[in-house]
Amino acid sequence: MFKITDDILYIGVDDNDIDLFEGQYAVPNGVSYNSYLCFDEKIAVFDTVDKSKKEEWLRTLDKALNGAAPDYLIISHTEPDHAACIPAFLERYPAAKVVGNEKTFIILNRFFGDLKAEKLIVKEGDIIDLGKHKISFIFAQMVHWPEVMMSYDQTDKILFSADAFGKFGALSHEEDWLDEARRYYINIVGKYGNPVQGALKKAAALNIQKICPLHGPTLVGDLDFYIRKYDLWSTYRPEEEGVFIAYASVYGNTAAAAEKLCAELKARGVKAETADLNRCDMSRAVATAFKYPKLVVASVTCDAGLIPCTEAFINKLRSKNFSNRTVGFIQNGSWAPMSAKIMRTAFESFKAVSLCGVTVTVNSALDEQAYKQLNELADELAV
Ligand code: FEO
Secondary structure: OEEOOOOEEEOOEEEOOOOEEOOOEEOOOOEEEOOEEEOOOOOEEEOOOOHHHHHHHHHHHHHHHOOOOOOEEEOOOOOHHHHOOHHHHHHHOOOOEEEEOHHHHHHHHHHHOOOOOOEEEOOOOOEEEOOOOEEEEEEOOOOOOOOOEEEEEOOOOEEEEEOOOOOOOOOOOOOOHHHHHHHHHHHHHHHHHHHHHHHHHHHHOOOOOEEEEOOOOOEOOOHHHHHHHHHHHHOOOOOOOOEEEEEEOOOOHHHHHHHHHHHHHHHOOOOEEEEEOOOOOHHHHHHHHHHOOEEEEEEEEEOOEEOHHHHHHHHHHHHOOOOOEEEEEEEEOOOOOOHHHHHHHHHHOOOOEEEEEEEEEEOOOOOHHHHHHHHHHHHHHHO
């Protein structure tokens, strides 16, 4: 528990016990489920937490309230990592009004049945008057679910941004915001670029001093930095020049080709990095692909098709609307290399993706011909 402003407290919890976020994303530094409390003539709680941290959150909430009773529970987002403790909250504080929009209550009903609580259904632009603090609501449908709404405290100029601007990593782990925020955004919200653009436009009309997301730290200081990143990510534009080479190797020869290309690019003054799709965190590889304007996929041929990790990588990119990029290929096959043809066909269906003219073919191991093609591909990517 700590102060965000004189009247607003952070009452969220860290989860360092979680194995996979949303059942699929590794979070080596855990995750935080953020919840906030506004003390005023009326008291508002913003969101609950995941059920695994119910007792800890209720203890923190009780301590923060110090005998007072909350008047409102504002629901930004009904996904269970934030909404699971609503019934427990209402058992303890049955007089609190639950604040949401029409869609909020439709989804809550599906999770919990009819909540035994007074419901306050708000529309966009509605204001709840807590006394000194006036809380308005900004609908942010599909950032990341259809009912999502942000709240804005007009007094302290705080945007409670729901999933937007969140990151992986518990607050107890000090780490840079960008990499884990990118991985969070691309994998969790990345499909919904247009709705994010809509929410950013609404937020641009507000005077925001602090951003309080549902995961990760409160953002202060140069908020333009964070907003610019969200603008790039949600319009599917790269952040910086460079090439990402994602490879799937069996006996190390495709990996050697990927590393050779990386070295050739660096020799040409081009930033480049590689990842082993069989062993790296897939969500990290997907996020890294979005960082740069150029991607090379290097893959062995397997059963006349793609090795599963390559297939999964391409499918993930497709599902996150990977676009506005240049993509090249390195294929390997000992008797019938097929992977470049299959990958090329897959990427041809992506929007605004151009494919490199040079394809590198490794017939089992690097030979003179493959080195020549790697140099040609490096030349093409370095332009
Ligand atoms: Fe952290 Fe979409 O929930």
